[in-house]
Amino acid sequence: MSKILVTGGTGYIGSHTVVELQNSGYEVIIVDNLSNSSIDVLDGITSITGKKPAFEKIDCRDKQDLAGVFKKYSGIEAIIHFAASKAVGESVEKPLLYYRNNLVSVLNILELMGEQNACSLVFSSSCTVYGQPDVLPVTEDAPIKPATSPYGNTKQIAEEIIRDAIHADKRLKCIALRYFNPVGAHPSAAIGELPNGVPNNLIPFVTQTAIGIRDCLRVFGNDYDTPDGSAIRDYIWVTDLAKAHVIAVERLLANKNKKGIEFFNLGTGKGLSVLEILEVFEQVTGVEINRQIVARREGDVEKVWADPTFANKELGWKAETSTEKMLETAWKWEIALTAKRR
Numbered sequence: 001m002s003k004i005l006v007t008g009g010t011g012y013i014g015s016h017t018v019v020e021l022q023n024s025g026y027e028v029i030i031v032d033n034l035s036n037s038s039i040d041v042l043d044g045i046t047s048i049t050g051k052k053p054a055f056e057k058i059d060c061r062d063k064q065d066l067a068g069v070f071k072k073y074s075g076i077e078a079i080i081h082f083a084a085s086k087a088v089g090e091s092v093e094k095p096l097l098y099y100r101n102n103l104v105s106v107l108n109i110l111e112l113m114g115e116q117n118a119c120s121l122v123f124s125s126s127c128t129v130y131g132q133p134d135v136l137p138v139t140e141d142a143p144i145k146p147a148t149s150p151y152g153n154t155k156q157i158a159e160e161i162i163r164d165a166i167h168a169d170k171r172l173k174c175i176a177l178r179y180f181n182p183v184g185a186h187p188s189a190a191i192g193e194l195p196n197g198v199p200n201n202l203i204p205f206v207t208q209t210a211i212g213i214r215d216c217l218r219v220f221g222n223d224y225d226t227p228d229g230s231a232i233r234d235y236i237w238v239t240d241l242a243k244a245h246v247i248a249v250e251r252l253l254a255n256k257n258k259k260g261i262e263f264f265n266l267g268t269g270k271g272l273s274v275l276e277i278l279e280v281f282e283q284v285t286g287v288e289i290n291r292q293i294v295a296r297r298e299g300d301v302e303k304v305w306a307d308p309t310f311a312n313k314e315l316g317w318k319a320e321t322s323t324e325k326m327l328e329t330a331w332k333w334e335i336a337l338t339a340k341r342r
């Protein structure tokens with residue numbers, strides 16, 4: 001079976017993707033520097049799939065170390081590159097760290113792909129490249145807007161770097177997946193999102209408030225031009241998202257990607273406001289979320305949701321999991337985490 005290198009494979013989306021790859025029969029090699037993840041995630045993956053993935057504690061900014069992985073596991077056919085820093089606020093405070101982390105790794109991987117003749121790349125991109133789109137739902141050919149944070153800029157620049165590299169070396173090919181808002185956890189509650197310190201993202205903050213770690217959820221803004229005034233996003237279940245990566249790898253390895261680089265929106269096509277999410281969470285769990293409406297968060301867009309038609313048609317993939325189920329799995333995971341902490 002094909003060998004797949006997964007950078008950031010102990011992270012949130014990475015770990016769920018490793019599970020789906022293993023379940024589809026791929027041999028997975030994870031590299032991760034564990035800067036924002038835990039080695040225990042490997043046990044979680046193993047408990048689900050029955051197979052421990054190979055793991056190397058390596059920083060993707062170190063090209064020599066990465067080259068060593070290609071040597072050790074000869075015959076790597078494709079790379080899924082998740083490893084990156086992703087906190088929007090932190091990227092404003094530490095822009096150079098974000099440019100170095102998120103771009104040097106891309107340069108190293110592209111160079112190694114050429115040198116090692118491992119020509120297929122699946123790249124983790126983001127709906128952040130669209131900024132606040134003029135037309136909703138947003139399609140892949142919508143204009144790329146100036147980024148509102150260094151984090152967002154790293155995703156835009158990385159897409160451009162990959163495009164240029166592929167233009168210059170026709171052997172290389174890439175599928176860039178533009179994620180909307182991934183949420184939830186594996187149904188087994190063996191893996192899930194593990195925020196470092198105070199969560200930045202909505203769902204881990206909600207579950208931590210529900211379980212009593214946080215006193216109060218701050219709802220950032222109720223004066224947006226949306227039906228209830230809170231901001232709208234397209235929340236997609238992390239396992240649905242993970243499955244799209246397996247399909248993307250298969251497409252690359254089967255040479256069905258004719259364009260060199262392809263972009264796909266990974267979303268459900270449905271937008272939900274922050275207040276709607278809280279309502280569904282309360283319904284599903286029966287737990288009330290203590291909340292406070294505060295000012296808008298800097299850099300947030302008002303509303304964005306995907307037109308996933310291109311991914312539905314070309315990849316034969318669809319995110320079908322209900323919001324209820326996504327939030328149920330997030331809650332089950334938070335309960336499991338709390339039990340482990342005790």
Ligand code: UD1
Pocket residue numbers: 086087088126127128149152181200201202203205217218219220221231232233274297299300301
């Ligand atoms: C952002 C990025 C996305 C990136 C992700 C990674 C943009 C436009 N989006 O997603 O590309 O992949 O971070 O971290 O840059 N909210 C609250 N209270 C909270 C937390 C969030 O009200 O405590 C609201 C936010 O204002 C937003 C929604 O919940 O409206 C979702 O926020 P979040 O989960 O942080 O994701 P994004 O900001 O959409």
